[in-house]
Amino acid sequence: MSFPVRIKILFFLAALIALGPLASAQPVWAHAASYGYAKWHVADKRAEWTMAIDGKSIMELGPIDANNDGSLAREEAAQSYETYIRPYMDDKLIVSVNGKNAAYALDSLDIASDGELQMTFHLDSRRTIETFQVNYRLFFEESKHRHKNISVFYLPDNPDLPVEHIFKSDTPAWEWMSTKSADSANSFPLFIMLGIEHIMIGYDHILFILSLLVIGLRFRSTIAIVTAFTAAHSITLALSALGAVRLPPAWIEIAIALTICYVAAENMWKRQFRHRWMLTFAFGLIHGFGFANVLENIAVPGPNLVLALLGFNLGVEIGQLLLIAMIVPVMHVVRKFNPVPFRRVTVGVSAILFLCGLLWAIERAYELAR
Secondary structure (H helix, E strand, O other), X not given: OOOOHHHHHHHHHHHHHHHXXXXXXXXXXXXXXXXXXXXXXXXXXXXXXXXXXXXXXXXXXXXXXXXXXXXXXXXXXXXXXXXXXXXXXXXXXXXXXXXXXXXXXXXXXXXXXXXXXXXXXXXXXXXXXXXXXXXXXXXXXXXXXXXXXXXXXXXXXXXXXXXXXXXXXXXXXXEEEOOOOOOOOOHHHHHHHHHHHHHHOOHHHHHHHHHHHOOOOOHHHHHHHHHHHHXXXXXXXXXXXXXXXXXXXXXXXXXXXXXXHHHXXXXXXXXXXXXXXXXXXXXXXXXXXXXXXXXXXXXXXXXXHHHHHHHHHHHHHHHHHHHHXXXXXXXXXXXXXXXOOHXXXXXXXXXXXXXXXXXXXXXXXXXXXX
16 A cells, blocks of 8 residues: 555655755764864963864864774874864964964874864963953854854963853954953853754754654653653753763763664554653663763863753753654644554654664764774
8 A cells, every 4th residue: 555645755854854964974973063162271371272173073174084984083183283174273263362363382182082183282471461362263164153162261360260151153252351350151041052952953862852752642641751851861961960970972872872773663563652751761861961971071160060051951951842842743733634544654754763773873883893
């Protein structure tokens, strides 16, 4: 029996959502974004900073990926630094001391556990640093102005109370003067936006939510699932961000992919889902560790961690509710007006979701084994 046109269109749209990242030149599909983190220390006559940039953005600067495996190795970055990376940095990252552009030197270069290029720089000043300015324009044009760098500054006038700034296309400059307090962005709304964005560009989290809802749950069951997922990932996000529990990020990413596989497989072999909220709670604990990796990478200082945690978690919830608000009405319409049994929709979409989760798990396991 052939599927009606409406069902074929639904399957096609689901395939675009689930497999769209495969059309990208980036083999690592989930969390495909341009981002950076930095920690700056400004002292009497010296400034030091560590900056991490996602490997995919770095590889777009030229033929840096010598073995074409889609990931950035330390040797590749080191060999390409003087040719591609450093000229780009010199043009797009301008650091000024006492009103004059200052030359900075690379101290170390490495690849972090989650594939980011981590670089440490320093500069020395003959005079005491009284003004310090950063003009950051890395990857704004290349990412269509989606790139952002979350920075933490430790400054000489109050080294125990660091300030934060998020460099993005509309706030590319930051300045400190010894005669006035540092200009720090209002971090709470910025972390809310970071949480929303993390959900919206995190394909694995999107597909996990879709796998939970594609069975066409009633309103009460949907609320139970949302509550369970929220409670679970809030617990592990807080525990991990506060340092109480730490798990290897690479293993967490594999586990997140497998949660999609399991829920999608269950959609195909089961017909009754009375206790799905319990499964959602268990898997939500795993996803919470994935969310926590973002705050861990940012290295938010202690005094601001609670505020950052609350803002980021709120942003995740807002993003999650936006996704659910888009998915649930579609499921309702298809279930109510489609002449073909909704079970076929569930099985078809779940098969696509299972394939995506399996491919992500294999890819991440391969990266871990390298």
